[in-house]
Amino acid sequence: xxIMGIEKPAWLEALYTQKFFVGCCYxxxxxxxxxxxxxxDCCISICPHCIPSHRFHRLLQVRRYVYHDVVRxxxxxxxxxxxxxxxxxxxxxxxxxIKKRPQNRQFKGAGNYCTSCDRSLQDPFIHxxxxxxxxxxxxHYKDLTPFLRTCNTLxxxxxxxxxxxxxxxxxxxETPHSTVVDSNEPQSLxxxxxxxxxxxxxxxxxxYNSGQHQIVRKKxxxxxxxxxxxxxxxxxxxxxxMSRRKGIxxxxxxx
Numbered sequence: 446x447x448i449m450g451i452e453k454p455a456w457l458e459a460l461y462t463q464k465f466f467v468g469c470c471y472x473x474x475x476x477x478x479x480x481x482x483x484x485x486d487c488c489i490s491i492c493p494h495c496i497p498s499h500r501f502h503r504l505l506q507v508r509r510y511v512y513h514d515v516v517r518x519x520x521x522x523x524x525x526x527x528x529x530x531x532x533x534x535x536x537x538x539x540x541x542x543i544k545k546r547p548q549n550r551q552f553k554g555a556g557n558y559c560t561s562c563d564r565s566l567q568d569p570f571i572h573x574x575x576x577x578x579x580x581x582x583x584x585h586y587k588d589l590t591p592f593l594r595t596c597n598t599l600x601x602x603x604x605x606x607x608x609x610x611x612x613x614x615x616x617x618x619e620t621p622h623s624t625v626v627d628s629n630e631p632q633s634l635x636x637x638x639x640x641x642x643x644x645x646x647x648x649x650x651x652x653y654n655s656g657q658h659q660i661v662r663k664k665x666x667x668x669x670x671x672x673x674x675x676x677x678x679x680x681x682x683x684x685x686x687m688s689r690r691k692g693i694x695x696x697x698x699x700x
Contacts, residue, residue, distance in 0.1 A: 466509060468492075482506055485599065524593070542573060542576075560581045
């Protein structure tokens with residue numbers, strides 16, 4: 446890309462303009478579909494599911510730090526000189542911000558300040574982001590070429606997790622190894638558990654039809670009488686049931 450007669454690499458503009466940590470439109474239904482990788486050869490942001498299609502390209506992982514996009518200093522140093530850009534430590538890895546971070550309230554005191562957005566920095570840094578340094582170089586040196594580095598291969602870090610492809614059973618809603626049985630044909634029993642279940646069902650049906658094991662449940666103030674017919678309830682059971690009832694209050698005699 447050429448701006449004011451100064452050429453900038455296309456991958457650098459992609460880092461500025463592409464949106465990261467948004468859902469991938471090509472993998473809307475997939476899990477972990479946030480676009481957190483920048484393909485430097487295609488100059489687009491991609492998600493982990495897109496990586497197999499770009500596995501031979503230069504890939505730069507974009508991370509998130511205090512609601513801003515950052516890249517590892519070790520990775521971006523292979524592409525451009527990042528000296529004098531303040532770095533921060535995330536999970537034992539140094540990162541630098543990609544875009545400018547202008548402050549709403551500007552207060553200058555002792556110390557270093559960013560050459561572009563006046564953000565307070567630690568000594569000896571004078572740029573708070575990669576974008577600030579590029580603007581500084583373009584403004585003062587009029588040429589970005591001496592700061593660019595040749596990088597033919599750039600792979601993702603070993604800690605980057607690529608989700609495994611979904612299996613055939615997950616891609617479809619069909620139940621695996623299912624068969625359709627005609628209701629007019631007898632169904633064969635293939636396992637011992639099926640034989641047991643069928644035998645129990647037949648026994649229960651015969652018992653229900655004969656009335657030999659009829660189960661009668663009656664509730665008497667919280668007392669359940671199970672496994673016997675209502676006609677065989679003894680007086681003792683009735684007395685026990687009555688004893689559990691709340692006593693009827695007796696009115697005192699009038700004097």
